[in-house]
Amino acid sequence: MALVFHKLVSVEEAIKLIEKETNGIGPLGVIEVPILESINKVLAEDVVAPIDYPPFDRSTVDGYAVRSIDIAGASEIEPKELEVIGKVEVGSHPSIEVKPGTAVQISTGAMVPRGADSIVMEEYVSRKDNKIKIYRMSSPGENISMSGSDIATGDVVIRKNTQITARELAVFAGLGLNKIKVYRPPKIIVYSTGVELEQPGNILPHGKIYDSNGYVITAMLRELGADVEFRGILPDNYDKMKDEISKSINEADILITTGSTSAGYGDMIYKVFNDVGAKIIVHGLKSRPGKPTAIAVLGKKILFGLPGFPLSAMMNLYNIVEPIVRKMMGKGESEKPKVKARIPFRLNAGRGFTELIPVQLVWNKDYLSAYPILSGSGSIAGISISDGYIVAQENREYFEENEEVDVYLFSSSIRPPDLTIIGSNCPGIEVVLNGAKIQNSRIINVGSLGGWNAIKRGDADLAGSHLLDEKTMNYNIHMPKLMGLEDKVYIYRGYSREVGILVKKNNPKNIKDVSDFLRDDIVIINRNKGSGTRVLLDKMLKENGINEPEKLIKGYTYEVKTHSAVATAILQGRADAGISLRAMAELFNLDFIPIGVEIYDFIVRKEKIENKFVNKFLETLKSEEFSKELEKKLPGYKTLKESGERIYP
Amino acid sequence: MALVFHKLVSVEEAIKLIEKETNGIGPLGVIEVPILESINKVLAEDVVAPIDYPPFDRSTVDGYAVRSIDIAGASEIEPKELEVIGKVEVGSHPSIEVKPGTAVQISTGAMVPRGADSIVMEEYVSRKDNKIKIYRMSSPGENISMSGSDIATGDVVIRKNTQITARELAVFAGLGLNKIKVYRPPKIIVYSTGVELEQPGNILPHGKIYDSNGYVITAMLRELGADVEFRGILPDNYDKMKDEISKSINEADILITTGSTSAGYGDMIYKVFNDVGAKIIVHGLKSRPGKPTAIAVLGKKILFGLPGFPLSAMMNLYNIVEPIVRKMMGKGESEKPKVKARIPFRLNAGRGFTELIPVQLVWNKDYLSAYPILSGSGSIAGISISDGYIVAQENREYFEENEEVDVYLFSSSIRPPDLTIIGSNCPGIEVVLNGAKIQNSRIINVGSLGGWNAIKRGDADLAGSHLLDEKTMNYNIHMPKLMGLEDKVYIYRGYSREVGILVKKNNPKNIKDVSDFLRDDIVIINRNKGSGTRVLLDKMLKENGINEPEKLIKGYTYEVKTHSAVATAILQGRADAGISLRAMAELFNLDFIPIGVEIYDFIVRKEKIENKFVNKFLETLKSEEFSKELEKKLPGYKTLKESGERIYP
Known part of the structure; x- marks a missing residue:
């Protein structure tokens, strides 16, 4: 099959195409299952009550079955006396009859004997031998649950197409049904594809990546109630792939692969789907992520070739595969919350x-x-x-x-979450949260300035910031004025972290300071614009008289967004040097040439200062244990005299 | 153990007592499970990234790896030319290096070769043999996903105590983890108790009732993620019961029974719990339903004796057992939606x-x-x-x-729901809904007058009513004025249903009309006050000169709420006669003495008349098929000339 340029279709069009080419998607058939296995499936027939519930008139209390007329007018002052002529036990069929002037003792749940039309609760009765005194009148029907009063024979109790939960089981079981008819969930077979994939649990060869799609897709479809089998990574060989898929599609209602859908893979999946006899009906989606998607049908069976990138695969699963599976299960339209x-x-x-x-x-x-x-x-x-x-x-x-x-x-x-922290990313925050025993927190990394904006909006409980004011060489305290938040925020001192040049172990290229970055044999790795670390490097270069560094320094334009990415680039030989934290040098076993120390602070809006979790967080910054833990976990990090103290205003 | 009077405790007090007597409830221990089995469990340790993700710099597009400096200024008018010196395949570790003036072809997901700092997308390139022209400049880092840019080695990616969903699996698998540590879910053993219980699927002996609690409880706790085993109905014998529970509590963290907790059962469960060595800490709850509840502890193990009534058992499960199980699973506090x-x-x-x-x-x-x-x-x-x-x-x-x-x-x-119908109960509504193919409807039975009130509130889309105006002998059209809804509602004609006296097959007591109700050998079954049928009987009695019927007619005060309950009472011999529908006589194989015909109509608020489902419903009333179906399914029911037509105003 030659590669042809095809029209991209929308998600809605794709679903319509599938409906059309399979002559409509709907329940696949009916199976009978034990009621405990019916949860999360869909009822395939109306449940019509075969019996009454309760199946007989029963007492709802412990007491005495009486004729209400016999105790009309009974009161504390004028009790009525009756003769007890027997007892009805739970689970038995009483032959005794309540005649005028008599009563029968009865337990909760027991059948009301003939003749009685009311049950008097034990607590309104005093008994001596077989005589009772009743101190309260009781109306006809009182404390009796009538046969069929809850469900009557012939009632449609639960309607066809109801999704079954634990609560429906009360009705099934109560009516004596130990099995019920549900729609058969679709059988779905899932594969991952791609030469680059390695199975989790194995050692990762260089250039490869662990498969995650197969697991996510399998788990998501199982949560929906489908019968899903994950068959692992497909062999990277056209013939083997074709054989495997050809076999599997016979067993399945839906077959899903991820990966091998982009042009770089030579459209492998399109070829395979085509060659197992399926008709390819979608050659790409007009949605992002998720564009490289193949959809084919073979009779009523559907084959999905989802993209290999995790988010792309997941979004298509949510928006195309899930609605189809829901329809096959009889679940009606997916109403996404x-x-x-x-x-x-x-x-x-x-x-x-x-x-x-x-x-x-x-x-x-x-x-x-x-x-x-x-x-x-x-x-x-x-x-x-x-x-x-x-x-x-x-x-x-x-x-x-x-x-x-x-x-x-x-x-x-x-x-x-209990606490939302938005701003510059710092591994120190995890240490504070651990110390404060705050479990349900949310950290959003949008950089120091993003943190200030989040504070301004009222989104963040706390923001982490390490912005240096080059005029005063102070950290962060110039920001409230700049942001128009002078009377709205407090700044609390966080901690310091040691910054320096990261180089390979034993410094093989003998780098001493940033002036070495100009050398011909040196490639650096840089941080993104706007990061505190980038500001620091540029300041140092300027102090060393280096202008236009992008022309003079190799790798200056090669930007990464985190401290750890700098370390990885050096470890893997993609660069010789970069500015990062001592903590990263230790973690990745690199050498560290100290440059200086920067300060990381926390911002809080005034009205949030009373928040219990904000308080816990800031208190922790002051504690001795936290100080020790921080130095131990993150070499180069230190608390300061003012840690946890307000430094602004 | 003698029966002692004990203080009832609140649900909150009960939980506190359990916490105290077991020295605190919390996770039971840690187990390692394959990631696909971790769904709905709780992470027992921080997941710290053992590798970078992505594990290497990779291309996010199909194209060419270049040095961005080589194509600075490239445009449609002034393309830059480079020599292609090779190709990097997905999954391989390239040894090739991009030197000035060269480019390397690269696929999505492949490792970026040394020397390159940018990837140009295929669509901005034209190629002839090993020469390419590039028509667009590309910045450093463009179309490259940097090693560790998503997750860096050492990052705490998912925190301890996170409840695991399919989405967390993307991270576990992507980082190469095929197993993870989670809290061990509690082992829970469930029993039903009670001599009156029969297992669903068996024939129901008279006086017995099907067990439903065991199924509901098992399903509910499984949905929570616990390891639940339902061991059926406990033998009704003290010694056997004790043996069984004694054995089971050794295997379980929690043991749950339902039933046998009320005084009528002789407090069987209290005795058994006590005699297997457990300490009884709750002897009843100050809540309704759910009062007769026993709770005992044996070391860290907990025994719950829940009430036998289904709603009581379920409420206690929700409010006491579930929070305890959640804590054992590490799920934190139950936040009920x-x-x-x-x-x-x-x-x-x-x-x-x-x-x-x-x-x-x-x-x-x-x-x-x-x-x-x-x-x-x-x-x-x-x-x-x-x-x-x-x-x-x-x-x-x-x-x-x-x-x-x-x-x-x-x-x-x-x-x-698509359609909410509130008012008088009528089996005819089911037939209309079927005909209209309305699946997701909700019917609430509150009687005709309740239906009018629901219309007044705006709660109901439709209300079913059969209220007779004794002055005019018309049905329903007198109501809008009475309710102050004259300009607010429409009434649509429904259908008629035949009403009469139900008696045993072959009418053994030779009943002819309501005057026979006065006979000494006749016991009747009556409908509840306010029901249309009760109104009808009272009218007929008055016409026959019968006043004070409660004194003259046996069973007059014995009230049931549905047509079918009248039929059941006669079938089971509890009464000889009662007013109901011909449809019920047919269903229960009784004889029917016709009295007359009543009309059942539907009310709709003016502003709801455009609603799609209301329309479908009312249109169905007019259809020929519906008319046939109604007569077939419900003998004595008939559509009328005006069925589905507006009769008011």
């Missing part, structure tokens, strides 16, 4: 593609804020920290700051 | 007990209404139709009409 939230800053999105952007929710005082996760479709961290996603339609150019959007949630319930 | 709703009518509740009242939610235009389900703690239908429950504290006397309350939901997501 959603909430309204506001975008905290202007965000470019859409522009010709339907774009799905994962977000983290933040509980502002008055509304939810949705912080976009911009780590890209290859990110796995983005998947685990996101609460849901927003949709930018293809004709959209951007979201405005504070624009209200729908957030489609990944879970139906969302729980606000 | 809740919504605000209004009570549609004054409701007595509380009065010395904490009362939990199950409710059905109704979507009013402006708010939710919570209709209490008052079918009692023995009800199983009430369990399956309820959305959640409201709590009346013990010092409360009643809820006012329209009072706003918290509804604690049984499921975290609730879906509004």
